[in-house]
Amino acid sequence: MMNEYIETVGLFYERFGLSRMSGRILGYLMSSPEESVSFEDIRARLHASKGSISGNINFLLAQKIINRTMKPGDRKTYYCFSAKSVYHVFDQKVQSITEMKKLLIRANEINNNPLLDKHKQICETIDFYNFLESELPKLKEKWEHQKKHENEK
Amino acid sequence: MMNEYIETVGLFYERFGLSRMSGRILGYLMSSPEESVSFEDIRARLHASKGSISGNINFLLAQKIINRTMKPGDRKTYYCFSAKSVYHVFDQKVQSITEMKKLLIRANEINNNPLLDKHKQICETIDFYNFLESELPKLKEKWEHQKKHENEK
DNA sequence: AATTAAGTTCATTTTGTACTGAACTTATCA
DNA sequence: TGATAAGTTCAGTACAAAATGAACTTAATT
Numbered sequence: 516m517m518n519e520y521i522e523t524v525g526l527f528y529e530r531f532g533l534s535r536m537s538g539r540i541l542g543y544l545m546s547s548p549e550e551s552v553s554f555e556d557i558r559a560r561l562h563a564s565k566g567s568i569s570g571n572i573n574f575l576l577a578q579k580i581i582n583r584t585m586k587p588g589d590r591k592t593y594y595c596f597s598a599k600s601v602y603h604v605f606d607q608k609v610q611s612i613t614e615m616k617k618l619l620i621r622a623n624e625i626n627n628n629p630l631l632d633k634h635k636q637i638c639e640t641i642d643f644y645n646f647l648e649s650e651l652p653k654l655k656e657k658w659e660h661q662k663k664h665e666n667e668k
Numbered sequence: 669m670m671n672e673y674i675e676t677v678g679l680f681y682e683r684f685g686l687s688r689m690s691g692r693i694l695g696y697l698m699s700s701p702e703e704s705v706s707f708e709d710i711r712a713r714l715h716a717s718k719g720s721i722s723g724n725i726n727f728l729l730a731q732k733i734i735n736r737t738m739k740p741g742d743r744k745t746y747y748c749f750s751a752k753s754v755y756h757v758f759d760q761k762v763q764s765i766t767e768m769k770k771l772l773i774r775a776n777e778i779n780n781n782p783l784l785d786k787h788k789q790i791c792e793t794i795d796f797y798n799f800l801e802s803e804l805p806k807l808k809e810k811w812e813h814q815k816k817h818e819n820e821k
Numbered sequence: 822a823a824t825t826a827a828g829t830t831c832a833t834t835t836t837g838t839a840c841t842g843a844a845c846t847t848a849t850c851a
Numbered sequence: 852t853g854a855t856a857a858g859t860t861c862a863g864t865a866c867a868a869a870a871t872g873a874a875c876t877t878a879a880t881t
Contacts, residue, residue, distance in 0.1 A: 517778055524771055531764075532685015534869065545775035550786055554828065564871045569829060571869095590827070590879060598789040601796055608761075611684075618677055622698035625670055633703055636751040639815075643754055646811050654807065658799050662792075687839065707858065717841045722859055724839095743849060743857070825880075835870070846859070851852105 520546050521561070536563060536571045537580075544581060544596045551584050551595035579603040602655070609651050616644040673699050674714070689716060690724045690733075697734060697749045704737050704748035732756040755808070762804050769797040 521542040528538025539561050544552060552560075558568045572594060575581040580600045584593045619641050623634055674695040681691025692714050697705060705713075711721045725747060728734040733753045737746045772794050776787055 520774060520778055523774075527767070527771060530685075532683075536869075542771075542775070545772070545786070545790060546778040548779050548781060548784075550784055565828070566830075566872075567870050592827080596786055596789060598792040598796075601793045614680070618680060618695075619698070621673060621676075622695070625673055625699040626701050628701060631701075631703055633698070633749055636749060637698060639751040640754045642815075643751075643811060646814075647807075650807055650810075654800075654803055657803075658796060661799075662795075689839075718858070719842075719860075720840050745857080827877085829876070830874085833871080837868080839866080841864075844860090847857085849856080851854085
């Protein structure tokens, strides 16, 4: 059951160009009955090498997809899933829109012919990205506001 | 200039888990001075094999990132960039939110302990995805409405 | 100070993906 | 109907990313 789930998340991750092992780790952190799990727990559950676990944990930490936690009187590091990660991923998406927009602007500088239909199509796409770039942060604010209100009740 | 741009788009594409060649093709379609280009134009410009061009063009067509066009009295197929592609990519993003949400729901079914902080964190993430799932299509409608109004002026 | 545990690093190997090139299919033209 | 052009398919190859395993570092415990 849980092993099957772990593999599903691994494959899902792979589809988005990330490593299968990273997805498996995330799947384990989310579905395990423990609040957080250790390096060795992960290694044992996924039957993988320390090197691979180490690299993928550090990738997930760098992407802020998982968190580190410590337990007093225990020298191990524990890892857990955090809801904050999703907001970070959201911000990254907004960031990649900005980057793609730059590429579109450069494309029109290079083809350099405003009379082309293509040129207009690219302009329209740039406009849409500008729209998203201004609206998506507002959407996030709306969510934060809505959530705050919920908690006050 | 244009070759450098093509390579930049190729690398950008690769970062998102797609093939470099697909990115190069898109880069060429966007930045070339022609409205649309043929299979052979692409092959010649990118110095790549017919097999690779064929496979990548079909991938881009399947993803609705590029379009086919024909010219009367010419048996070649021409390919071009279209602004519609960006709306399709947007819809796909919404779709992938739905899929990720399903994985989160399953995670909570498996850990099966509503008292866990992790469980609550996952619930919060699910809520955020529900929010996006309902708001993003609205955002797209807002854009379409805004654009229509612009054209009427 | 010696021992053990936790995690990192890195050379090697494995694995998967993308590209090539040549043969093949399909369709158009003379 | 034979020739040519356009594009596809696929077996082989090249290359890059990811996993392994063992040696290494760092820090805590006795």
